[in-house]
Amino acid sequence: MNIQQLNTDFGIENQILCVAGKGGLPCIQVNNAKASALISIYAGQVLSFKPVNQTEDFMFISENAYFAEGKAAKGGVPICWPWFGAATELDHITQEKKPDHGFVRTRFWSVVTAEMLDNGDTKIVLEISDTEETRKIWPYSFNLILEILISDSLTLQLTTRNTGKQPFSITEALHTYLNVGDVTQVEVLGLENTEYLDKNSGFAKAYQAGVVKIFEPTDRIHSAITHQLILADPDFNRKIKISSSGNQNVVVWNPWIEGATTVQDLDKDDYKRFICLEVANAAGHDVEIKPNCESRLKANYSVI
Numbered sequence: 223m224n225i226q227q228l229n230t231d232f233g234i235e236n237q238i239l240c241v242a243g244k245g246g247l248p249c250i251q252v253n254n255a256k257a258s259a260l261i262s263i264y265a266g267q268v269l270s271f272k273p274v275n276q277t278e279d280f281m282f283i284s285e286n287a288y289f290a291e292g293k294a295a296k297g298g299v300p301i302c303w304p305w306f307g308a309a310t311e312l313d314h315i316t317q318e319k320k321p322d323h324g325f326v327r328t329r330f331w332s333v334v335t336a337e338m339l340d341n342g343d344t345k346i347v348l349e350i351s352d353t354e355e356t357r358k359i360w361p362y363s364f365n366l367i368l369e370i371l372i373s374d375s376l377t378l379q380l381t382t383r384n385t386g387k388q389p390f391s392i393t394e395a396l397h398t399y400l401n402v403g404d405v406t407q408v409e410v411l412g413l414e415n416t417e418y419l420d421k422n423s424g425f426a427k428a429y430q431a432g433v434v435k436i437f438e439p440t441d442r443i444h445s446a447i448t449h450q451l452i453l454a455d456p457d458f459n460r461k462i463k464i465s466s467s468g469n470q471n472v473v474v475w476n477p478w479i480e481g482a483t484t485v486q487d488l489d490k491d492d493y494k495r496f497i498c499l500e501v502a503n504a505a506g507h508d509v510e511i512k513p514n515c516e517s518r519l520k521a522n523y524s525v526i
């Protein structure tokens with residue numbers, strides 16, 4: 223991907239700049255009067271989002287994150303698609319294990335548009351479609367579009383279009399790594415009185431009565447959710463609201479101490495610095511999309 227050409231096509235002086243990011247991977251740097259953001263064109267991944275009145279980024283990125291082709295960078299908002307979690311079947315041609323969380327977070331996307339709106343927001347649209355290579359992993363034709371709106375808040379909208387002749391089913395997630403002051407002090411509001419599958423107990427069903435706190439390895443798929451979460455972070459003295467639509471699940475993940483020491487692309491203390499709150503369709507909540515139809519998953523992240 224030619225950075226100079228990207229700037230010719232999409233650059234706007236002092237506001238939208240295409241740069242070679244870490245590992246030389248192409249990124250879009252956005253600065254407007256309301257916020258700044260960094261978006262990886264490889265992976266279609268928001269790596270940074272910071273409203274101008276905030277000192278702390280919304281996004282956590284591990285110092286040990288991989289920034290290389292074929293690898294997923296640990297942090298920001300990886301897009302899990304067309305499956306969330308481990309693939310349940312082997313590749314039908316190579317018989318190899320399919321990548322966890324799908325294949326679009328380790329592939330180059332394209333820029334469709336990058337524009338400043340009249341109200342001062344910036345809108346970036348990225349897309350990825352099937353190729354001969356993706357059809358070997360997942361035998362369907364698709365067009366996946368990520369619309370990113372950088373305003374006082376961050377809005378992400380992921381649209382899946384079935385461009386083929388047969389229906390397909392997906393699971394998916396906006397796998398947001400939210401930057402926190404100290405994960406042991408945060409509270410997640412909005413999941414009270416919901417059921418969840420506990421991945422750390424063999425996907426056993428469990429029930430969350432009160433607010434969610436992190437004090438052990440946590441890996442859950444909540445269902446029957448409301449579409450609003452609040453992440454209360456006393457150390458950063460802020461509350462982030464996450465409003466969503468098109469999702470039947472919310473995933474809460476923190477690897478805790480033992481997880482952070484075994485995951486190579488996390489530093490041992492990183493577990494304190496993030497919580498993943500993922501707007502998702504997962505664990506049996508597959509979305510079926512018929513030919514010429516589409517489905518949308520949307521989330522907005524704001525400080526309240």
Ligand SMILES: O=P(O)(O)OC[C@H]1O[C@@H](O)[C@H](O)[C@@H](O)[C@@H]1O
Pocket residue numbers: 294296297300322323397421441442473474475498500
């Ligand atoms: O692939 P990544 O970014 O390392 O994330 C892994 C984690 O992603 C979470 O979404 C899953 O619920 C966890 O089970 C998994 O371990």
